[in-house]
Amino acid sequence: MPNDHVTEALAILRARDAEYGARAEARVRAIYGDDTSLDSYDFAHSSQRDEQITQRTDWVHQGWLRPLRFVYRHLPKPLKFAARRIAR
C-alpha cells in the first residue's frame, strides 16, 4: 500500500479517535469537574498475573480481629443482639 495512503488512513483514525475522546472527556468533566484523577482508585501497578488482586480478605476476617470475634461469638444473646442493633 502506498505510504501516503497509509499516512492518510492513520490520520483519519486519529481524528476520529480524538473526536470520541473529546466527547467522552467533556462528559466526564460535566460530571466530575476538572478533577478526573483516579488517584483514589486502587490500581494494581502491573498487569502480571501475580500482581493482580483476585480476592480480598473481608475486613472482619483480619487476623487482629480474631479475639474480638471470639468475644462477640460468646456474648450472651441479648448483648449480641443489642450490638447488632447498634451496628445497623
Next chain:
Amino acid sequence: MTRPVLIVTDAAAGVGGELERSARSLLASRLRPSHWLVPGSRAEHERITRSRWFRTSRITVTRGDVPLPDDSVVVFLRSGDELMPDALDLIVANIDEHPDVGFLYGDSIHDQGLRFEEPPRVLRPSWSPERLRSHAYVGDLIVSTVGVSRRAGGLGLLATAHPHDRALRLAECADSHARITEVLYRSTRERMMPAASARAVREHCERLGIAAECDADPVLPVVRVRRRVTARPLVSVVLPTRGTRGVIRDREVVLAANALHTLRSRGTYPHLEIIVVFDHDTPGLARDEIRSAAGDGATLVEFDEPFNFAKKVNLGVVHSRGEYVLFLNDDTEIVTPDAVETLLGLLADPGVAMAGPLLSYPDGLIQSAGHVLNPVPYDLYRHRSPDIAGAQHLLRVQREVSGVIAAFALVRRTAFDEVGGLCEQFPSNYNDVDFSLKLYDAGYRVLWTPHAHVQHFESSTRSPILQPFEVATIGARWRDRLDDDPFFHPALERYLSIWKENVTGQRALSDALGPTAPIASK
C-alpha cells in the same frame, strides 16, 4: 394520577399455600396494585382471593381479561414469590421517569440467610439481549405495560408461558429495557438459578428471523445459540510482534510464528488474510519463521517507532482488506478449532461490533471472561478454574460485557473505522478497554462467549507495568463508565474479579463461583 398496576399470577403453576404467600405480599405492599389477574385459579385459591382482607383491600381480583389502558403497569409475579413492600413504588417511579420502558426487571432475594449471614441475593446486570437468549437471567418477575403485553401475545398467554418464553416475548415487543438495582421480590432458594428453554429460544429466533441452531446444554439450564454463518467473509488477522521467542510446552518457538501456525492448522476458518506488523529490530531468523507460518499472500509491515501496541494494530488494519478484523497477539494459541466461526456468528447481529473468546493461561486457569469495570478494569474470573460456572452460570453463556481483551477479538471493520481504531495514547495497557467503551458510545455492543477458547501466555512480549499516564487518560475519558459499569452491579464487591455480592461470609463466595460443570461444547 397514579397508573393502574396489574399483577399477573398463574395460580395453576403454584401448589397449596404458594398463592397465599404472594397474596399476603400484595396486601403488605406500600403501593397497592389496582388489579390482580389470577388465571387458572381453582376453588382452593378462591378461599384466598375472596377473603375478607381482599374484599376490603380495593384490589380487584379477576380471572379473565382486564380492560385497562395501554400504559398501565403489568407485573408478572410467579405464584409463591413475594413482592417486596416497596417494589411497586420503585417500579412505578421508574416507569413514570422513563415512559418508553416496556421491559423492566430487578434483583431478588432467596429464602433466609444462614445464621449471621444475609439472605442470598441475585444481582442482575443491565439489559443484555444476547444473554437473555441463553437463559432468563432477568428472573421470574418482569414488569411491562398492558400495551406491550398485548403485542407480545396477550396476558393470558404470557401468564402461563415458560418464564424464559415470557421474557423473550416481552423483550421483543418493548422499545426500551431497564433494570432496577434493588430487590423487587423474594423467592425460594431453588428459583435462584435462571430458567432456560431451548424451545422458547428457537421460537424467538424464528420470530426475529435469526438463522441459528439453539441447543440446550446437557448439564446446566442454559441454551447455546449458534448463528449460521452462510457467507465466508474475509477476516483480516492483524498480528503485532517483535519476533520474541518463548518456551511453549518445553519447546522454544517464535511466539508469532506459533500463533499463526496454530490459527491456520488448528483453526477451521478458511478465508483469512494475514497482516504481521513487526518491529524494525525483529531478528532476521524470526522474520523468516513468521513469514513461513503466515503462508503465501501474507502482508508483512515494518514498524520503526517506539513500542505502541495501539499504533501497530492501527497500522496493520489500514493495510487490511477484510470485512472483519481479528486482533491477534503473538502470545496466543487457538484451542477451539471453530473459534473464528463462533465469533463471526456473534457478529452476524448488526448491533454487535466486537466479540471475544474465553482466554485461559497455559495452566488452564481463566485469564479473562470479559472485562468488568469495578471501578478499575478487571478480567472477570481471572485465575479461577474453568470448571466453575460462575454466579448465575455467567461463565457458560454468551453475553454482553463492557469489553474484551484485544489479544484475540473479532471486530467489525466499519465499526473500527467509525470509532477511530485503538487510541494511540495507550501504548501498552487499556487500549482495548478504551476501544470497547468507544464502541458502546457509538451504539454498538461487545460480546463474550465461552464457546470459543484461546490460550494466552499474557505479557510474554511486553512490559506488564501500568503507566501512570495510561491511568490518567482512562480516567479523563471514562471515569463515569468506570464508576458505573452497566454490566456490573452497585451491590457487588469492588476490586474483585468475580461476581460476588459485597457481604461477608462464605455463602456469597460460593454463590459467586457457582456450580462446577464443564463446558459442554468443549
